[in-house]
Amino acid sequence: MLTFIGLGLFDEKDISLKGLEAIEQADIVFAEFYTSVLMGATVEKLEKLYGKKVHVLLREEVEQDPHWLDQAQEQDVVFLTGGDTMVSTTHVDLRLRAQDKGITTRLIHGASITSAICGLSGLQNYRFGKASTIPHPYTSSRGVTVISETPYETIKLNKQHNLHTLVFLDIDKEKGYMTVNQALELLLKVEDKRKEGVMNNALAVGIARAGSPGPVVKAGYAQMLRESDFGSPLHILVIPASLHFIEAEALVKLAGAPSSLMEESND
Template identity: 50%
Template sequence: MLTFIGLGLHDERSITVEGREALRASDRAFAEFYTSRLVGADVADLEAYHEVEIEVRDRAGVEQDPDPILNAAETSDVAFLTAGDTMVSTTHTDLRLRAEERGIETRVIHGVTAQSAASGVTGLQNYRFGKAVTLPFPYAHGGDSVPESVIETIEANRERGLHTIVYLDIKVGMGPRGPDPDHEEYMSADHAADLLATEWADVLAVAVARAGSPDSIVAADRLSALAERNFGDPLHLLVIPGDLHHVEADALAGLADAPAELLPEH
């Protein structure tokens, strides 16, 4: 049995009760933190709280060499852990399909994701979001600006009146000069806003920092203004709102201190 367990957004306690029970009942636990991580806990915290040993795999160890995980799951109960949800954004469908092809039973225990949190903390209605994008560090795509694909997606959503979640780049084990096991870099909301402000300086955006944590921040303003702020420790994301329902406008004003002049009158 291979059980995919989402750990949620913040620390060792963010997992669901079902996920915690499955993790404690497993014979072996693997995890990856190159797609995302818990901002309030490290591996030692997870191991102590859940009373398990966790083997952390890098990207190559999951995507190119999954046999240790799959071999273990053929004869025992194995848990595979990620921050957030293992099948949303940090998707591991390929690993699940490989297990199914080998006749290994699988199941998924979902966790809270940045996607659902972005809607919940901003007050923007989840069914009014369009296609999401990831904003990479400029060095990661060989350029010095925002990739055209990101601009096109945001513009297409705005033309349809839809909100856009902008996930911010994470680089773990990979630096500007190539593979680096000690490298960890997390794009901040102000850095992202600065990149996007070259295209939409006066456009309303919402910065979300450390969603799910006790010290989360939600701030709405022009991209050029958000670029001047410091949102603290990771993880961050941005939301570019589309057309606003009056309840959404009220939420951005009341929950994110959006300037009145940037909101529709009603």
């Protein structure tokens, strides 16, 4: 048996009772923390709560050579991830690999950032289109700094369909956790290059440390919001399309957006 368990958003206490019970009954516990990180917890805190050793897998052990799956053919194995269990395509692939090996799988869900942002900001979940991720820039073989334009394109297409865009921010071992400020700076640089108006006077919503006792939620126009202090990671960004009047009111009252949004919003 292989049980996928989502640990929630912030610390070791976010796990469900059902998830905790499954860990206590498991023969071995694996985890990966490269797709998402619990900023309020350490592996030591997890182990103390669970009373079990947590074996943290490397990225290649999850994506390229998940040999550890074989243990689930004879033992009860759990696989822990931040957030919900199947938000990442990597985790879906693992489940399919297990199925191919004849391993029974089950899911125990945890709180997901995709739903948390709606609660924190007041944006309505059915108004979201395709999500995107902003990676850190890299230097090409010619020594040129390359900024991905894919997130800009995703925002553009979503706006054409009047849909909000959830923008995940890069987590890199060497470059660290991308901030809302860096993400907006990159999007505005792409705007300067393409001049298509996607980010001109664009409203943006930045959220930091969702699930913690003190999350930060700020909304404003991108050029101004990039100067705001969001504090420590993890950060996430939303670029809304047009707003329903309840969404506009929520952003003004919950996220400090300009009050003019309430006059501009749709019925």
